[in-house]
Every structure is written in structure tokens, then in C-alpha cells.
Amino acid sequence: MFQGNNGSNTANTGDKSAFVTAVLKNDGQTTYALKGGDSQSGGLTTWWNGALPTRPGYRPMHQEGGIILGTGGDNSNWNRGTFFEGVMVAGLPSGTTENAVQANIVSVGYSGETNVPNGPQGRITGPGGKCADVAGDDTAVNGAAVRLWDCQNYAEDQYWTQQSAGSLSTIGRCLDITGNETTNGTLVELWDCNGGANQVWKQQSNGSLLNPRSGRCLDSPNASTANGTRLEIWDCNGTSAQTFTLH
Incomplete structure (x- = not known):
């Protein structure tokens, strides 16, 4: 041009x-x-x-x-x-x-994806096929809300890497349970990766993501599928509200 x-x-x-x-x-x-x-x-x-x-x-x-x-x-x-x-x-x-x-x-013979971020990353898809997304247009700040949002190829903060210790990271920080709490309804957020037990997530056979320390699962309140829904932890119940697949 x-x-x-x-x-x-x-x-x-x-x-x-x-x-x-x-x-x-x-x-x-x-x-x-x-x-x-x-x-x-x-x-x-x-x-x-x-x-x-x-x-x-x-x-x-x-x-x-x-x-x-x-x-x-x-x-x-x-x-x-x-x-x-x-x-x-x-x-x-x-x-x-x-x-x-x-x-x-x-x-x-050029081939391969050219429109997604590189590296060993995958999406976390939840209720309604929405993606676990960090609020704030791909800015990695402590305390940023983690929510559901339409999946977008170019959204770097929708691509997560599962670390060897069980944490899930994106744009340099980890999926974290706010305040190291363990009670139902505690919101999750993005925070500096620190190896804490509140940043460990284990994929279960029923599709849920379990935090072993709290004994609770990543959850969308009332099984909401709306953009902007803040994610939380809740008693594991095997419902669609807790089906989050890392892939």
C-alpha cells in the first residue's frame, strides 16, 4: 500500500x-x-x-x-x-x-493459526460457552475482576496457562480467591502469582474447577451467562454453573 x-x-x-x-x-x-x-x-x-x-x-x-x-x-x-x-x-x-x-x-506449505496468542495457553469456557475474562482491556493489575465474557480471538486475557503447581495464569498474574477467603460467594480476581493455596485449581471429571483449600468450585452466580458476570467460589454441586473447561 x-x-x-x-x-x-x-x-x-x-x-x-x-x-x-x-x-x-x-x-x-x-x-x-x-x-x-x-x-x-x-x-x-x-x-x-x-x-x-x-x-x-x-x-x-x-x-x-x-x-x-x-x-x-x-x-x-x-x-x-x-x-x-x-x-x-x-x-x-x-x-x-x-x-x-x-x-x-x-x-x-505455510500453515497454522495466525489470529490467536502464541504459547501453551488455552481458554477457560464456562456457562453459555462464555470465556473467563479479566476486566480492564487486557491490563494486568492486582484485584482486576475475573468475569464471563464473549470469547474473542484477540483477547490476550482470555488465554490461560496452567502452571505445574496448579495455578492458572494470564497476562502475568494468577486466578486468585479474594482475601484468601474460603466462604461461599467469595469473588475471584487476578493477583500476583505467589504459590498460595488460594491460587490452586484442579480440573474435575465433571468439568468443574476445584480449589482444594476451600473445598469449593469456581462458580457463576445463579448459572448466569451474561457478559460481565463476576465469578465466585461455591459449594461444588456439579451443575452447569460450575462447568469450566480449560482447553
Whole structure:
């Protein structure tokens, strides 16, 4: 995509595949071309082939070529980052050369998920198929409410890792029983992982998550499935209100 003093090319709709090949060639004097395609199959489509922008510095070109191999984003929990693999060729490549590069890329067989956080993480799904979610737009602060919410691929705070000691962690903190209490109705929250017994959760055969210290299970009050429902602990009863599956 080029956005400059000549405006944008609205006819270029880009490529919506999970893995994308993008090709730029430029003779540095009068013309440049953009091509793209699915890195998993097929060939390249020409998105633009025409005059260089009239903006100073683009005709003739005085910049040297370069390839960006990765971007890190803004360092937030929403940041996904992007990884690029690059190819540079000498001179102005022919269509035959570009097609050969695309065929080589397709032959690699890129695959896998590109829209979920990386690592050994899984969701905790509960009543109504909703996800255990941390309030506050992926910000990891002590005391943040843990609640039910619609499952979202890009919500980093809906992806949990089960640690060897039995704790469940997301965005750097653990699922915790507030105040180290053991009574029915005590809310759960996010807190610094500390190895405490109030942060241990054991998956049961009936789908519930048991905290051994309190002898109680993770629970959605009144089996609510509404977004924003605060989760609590309650006497284990095997009902749908306590069906929380880590997967």
C-alpha cells in the first residue's frame, strides 16, 4: 500500500488470506508495480503498475532498498507483532522471476493459526460457552475482576496457562480467591502469582474447577451467562454453573 500526495488506490483491496505474499518492484525512474497473493496457494495478482508518485524523492528514486523482518507493535497485551520473510533480487525483476518466487513460497506449505496468542495457553469456557475474562482491556493489575465474557480471538486475557503447581495464569498474574477467603460467594480476581493455596485449581471429571483449600468450585452466580458476570467460589454441586473447561 502506498499513501502519498497522489492519494490511495481504492481499487486495491489487498489480500485477506492468513499468509500473504507482497511484491514491490521499482525502476527508480518512471514506474513501479505492486503484486500480491495467497502464500499458501495460487499465483500473484497485479495491484498497481504505473507511474511513480510525484512527491519529491520518489522520481527519480534516491532511497536504497530494504526489508523489514518483523514489527513489535506498541508493547501492550493487545500487540500481536508481525513476522516477515524477505527476498531481494538485483535489478528490475521480470514477471517470470516474481512468479518463481511465489511458487517457491507456496511450496513451503505455510500453515497454522495466525489470529490467536502464541504459547501453551488455552481458554477457560464456562456457562453459555462464555470465556473467563479479566476486566480492564487486557491490563494486568492486582484485584482486576475475573468475569464471563464473549470469547474473542484477540483477547490476550482470555488465554490461560496452567502452571505445574496448579495455578492458572494470564497476562502475568494468577486466578486468585479474594482475601484468601474460603466462604461461599467469595469473588475471584487476578493477583500476583505467589504459590498460595488460594491460587490452586484442579480440573474435575465433571468439568468443574476445584480449589482444594476451600473445598469449593469456581462458580457463576445463579448459572448466569451474561457478559460481565463476576465469578465466585461455591459449594461444588456439579451443575452447569460450575462447568469450566480449560482447553
